[in-house]
Amino acid sequence: MTYEGVLTKMQTEFSNPIQYYLVFENSFLSLNQLLDKSLEINFVGYQCLNCGKKKKIFRQGFCYDCFMSSAAAGDWIMKPELSTAHLDIEDRDLEYEKKVQLQPHIVYLALSSEVKVGVTRKTQVPTRWIDQGAVQAVPIVEVPNRYLAGITEVALKNHYADKTNWQKMLKNDVPEVDLMAERLKLENLIPTEVQEFFNPNKEDLYQLHYPVLQYPGKVNSLSLDKSPNFSGKLTGVKGQYLMFEDGTVFNVRTFEGYVVKISI
Structure with missing residues (x-):
């Protein structure tokens, strides 16, 4: 059976274990059902997630022109402390920026490779932690906009990693x-304007379990640019990665906007 479409990040359902889906325009794959089965991935071409044109992907699923112009690729996406919508100041598209920035955000601690601090919109809990492959996560504060979350993350990056x-x-x-004990240490580390949102005693620890038959001892990252054709037996899914029996791992998120054909 063959499926073809544009790669976008895997859709997930928070359950035990987490359910993963690769969704294409006219079909989808339930990856949990494909564990211990052989998959073949073939690179077909490109399709920008923003303009839809068959142009080479530059970053985040966007072609170069869209990445440089789209409001969805502004610097404040990766650096929330640069958000300015709360000041009524436009970066690329104020209406879009207000929609995204002026909503509840969570600053959190997550355990994926070590304890890391991060920011996500409240609507992305727990999806954000699943995408990072965290096994545990706990919110630190819930704030009303992205800027406050950003300055909190900056303050905590002096004490915790911010990358997995x-x-x-x-x-x-x-x-x-x-993680609950780690959170108790943070009260004096977060900015003064965020102190009122800190609730260290809330029972809100998330546990996340992934569909993995075996973890690799050594990992080798698959690049569709270097290896446009790959086949292997799927042994697990974690974060936004497919894991194969030979230690090959494929980061779906990295190759958003790539058109692939997947055969089972």
Whole structure:
């Protein structure tokens, strides 16, 4: 059976284990049902997720022109502290920026390869943590806009990592850490204007379990640019990665906007 379409990040359902789906325009794959089965992935071409044109993907599923102009690719996406919609100041499209920035955001601690701090919109809980391959996560504060979340993250980056070590995450090389105890230490580290949103005693620890038959001892990242044709037996899904029996791992998120043909 063959499926063809444009790669976008895998859709998920929060359950035990997490359910993963690759969704194309006219079909979808339930990846949990494909564990221990052989898949063949073939690179076909490109399709920008923003303009839909068959142009080479530059970053985040966008062609170069869209990445440089679209409001959905502004610097404040990766650096929330640069958000300015709360000041009524436009970056690329104020209406879009208000819609995204002026809504509840969560600053959190997550355990994926080590304890990391991060920011997500409240509507993306727990999807954001699943996408990072976190095994545990706990909110620190819920604030009314992206800017406040951003300055909180900046303050905490002096004490915690803000990126996941993807190789450790995929090997399940995760230390034992009490995230609830870690959160208790933070009250004096967060900015003064965010103190009122801090609730260290709330019972809201998330546990996340992934559909993995075996974790690799060594990982080798698959690039469709270098290896446009690949086949292997699927042994797990974690974060936004497909994991194969030979240690090959494929980051679906990295190749958003690539058109592929997948045969089972």
